[in-house]
Amino acid sequence: MLIKTKKASDVLSSEITSESTYLNRRQLLAGMAGAGLLAAGFSASASPDPHNLSARISSAAKTSFGQDEKMTPFDAITSYNNFYEFGTEKSDPAKYAHALQTDPWSVTVEGFAENTGVFPLETILKGLAFEERIYRLRCVEAWSMVIPWLGFPLKALIEKFKPTSQAKYVFFETLHAPDQMRGQKSFFSSIKWPYVEGLRMDEAVHPLTFIAVGLYGKELPKQNGAPLRLVVPWKYGFKSIKSIVKIRFTDKPLKTSWQKSGPSEYGFYSNVNPNVDHPRWSQKTERRLPNSLFSANRIDTQMFNGYEEEVAGLYKGLDLAKNF
């Protein structure tokens, strides 16, 4: 299937408002961004940063994604998080994620693929060209943000493992380490750890599906899912699994964590859809954060979070009210 990626290049970059320092850097980079330059960027070995990650991140290529969106400030993105491994309060991840050990980090690859095994993060990231994409993130709880992610398409990573034709799905797992993730110690959580999420293979290799290793020009903060996380912009935020330690190619769908926890509330697809309410609240509108007491900043939720043109083809003939 050929999927056309929407380019918003007709929108003036002057419409972006964000942290001024960040803007300056972006304007500087704008002229020199390019895949070739990028490739040269990460061959240097003299860097004090062992993975040369921050250098690769700061020289990531600019893309036209989300240029017409007003970005959510860094502070809000990094202080208001759902990362239940660290607690269910929005402020818990920022408070407690420092206990997470992200170095060294390795990812186990299993299932229907030629290249399986345990790979250190350096190997995972080797040779991948980093780029920046400004994506909308719509939480199932009816709030949303606009985040400048840095990373690479999931497709580029998947190709490294050479999945076989039997691979119809790809599933991900978050680290399970209660000594580092205090939320996993709770006795009364309906979510069973480790956290599991997954995509159909065609969703996983879709050009919009992204793995983030950074945001706002910096390495990914731990509360946002360091060292690497999934970003699927047309699905509710909980699909975008954080701090990934396992990738599994399967021929059958597995139950995801939220499906197991509340099958009537959370389905496998979890595509953003204003026409299908969550049983406990409406999904017609969303609160774009940060907001203030006197302005909820409420906007209409768009079908597939505004990425309908790019992804609707994936779900042709599927009843989205049943397959929520």
Place this chain on the structure above:
Amino acid sequence: MASLYKSKSFWLCLFSGALLPLIYIVWAAVNNKLGAEPAKALVEFLGETALMFLIATLSISPMQKLKVFNGLVRHRRMLGLYVFFYACLHVFAYGFFLVDWQNLIEDIYKRPYVTMGFMAFVILAALALTSPKIMLRRMGRRWKPLHRLIYLAAIFVLIHVFWQVRSDYSEALIYAVFVLGLLLFRYRYFRSWGCSFLLRQKRIQKGDTNE
């Protein structure tokens, strides 16, 4: 000791102490300390404060029986009114800052957890309205059964809390332990309710068999 609870300064301490949560949250809101979604933080804080005052109010008569802080009972009405005060602010903040009024009314019949919370609020309003001494005199023997509805309101509030949990029940369970513990303490009243209910059932059944 008893004179301490009767003193004007104790009353003043309690009265102003109960306003501290409000002062704190207004300070936090004005100084942008409520995070990326201040309205939600505000509504949740006011709701939790109301629930804590509810637990405090319910714990007064068990404390009296256990002879700890038993002079506090003379201030129970004030604590009860503070439950209603914070519940009002909670509902107001929900309708004014988080959703608009029209959505609030829609939520009451569409969202079961809001329905539960609203039913608790209606009970609290009825109790607040009948709390003045003059109402107590006027209502006579009917006053006490009405005010026992506080326990029903507490159960509604618990359900209201539980139906909002997305995955982790820890916090809700802590509230449940307190509320259910306090309900258990008053089990004799409920037993007498239960007995009279069962007796009536029996009488009805007997009536049936006689026919």
